[in-house]
Amino acid sequence: MTLEMKVTSMVCEVCAKTVTNTIKNVDAGSEVTIDLSTKVVQVETQASETAIKEAIAAAGHTVE
Numbered sequence: 001m002t003l004e005m006k007v008t009s010m011v012c013e014v015c016a017k018t019v020t021n022t023i024k025n026v027d028a029g030s031e032v033t034i035d036l037s038t039k040v041v042q043v044e045t046q047a048s049e050t051a052i053k054e055a056i057a058a059a060g061h062t063v064e
């Protein structure tokens, strides 16, 4: 399924990379697309939205 969420704390490429790696730690087969200008993160994954949001929050980012 495709999930879409906003990670409002991302400000640069390093943040985007952190978020991407965090999501891939939850589901290595996921596809992550990040638009830094809108802070929208799209994830094609088998993992649950809750699991991904919790992992992003645990990495120190703010997810809506």
Ligand SMILES: [Cu+2]
Pocket (backbone or CB within 6 Å): 010, 011, 012, 013, 014, 015, 016
């Ligand atoms: Cu950053």
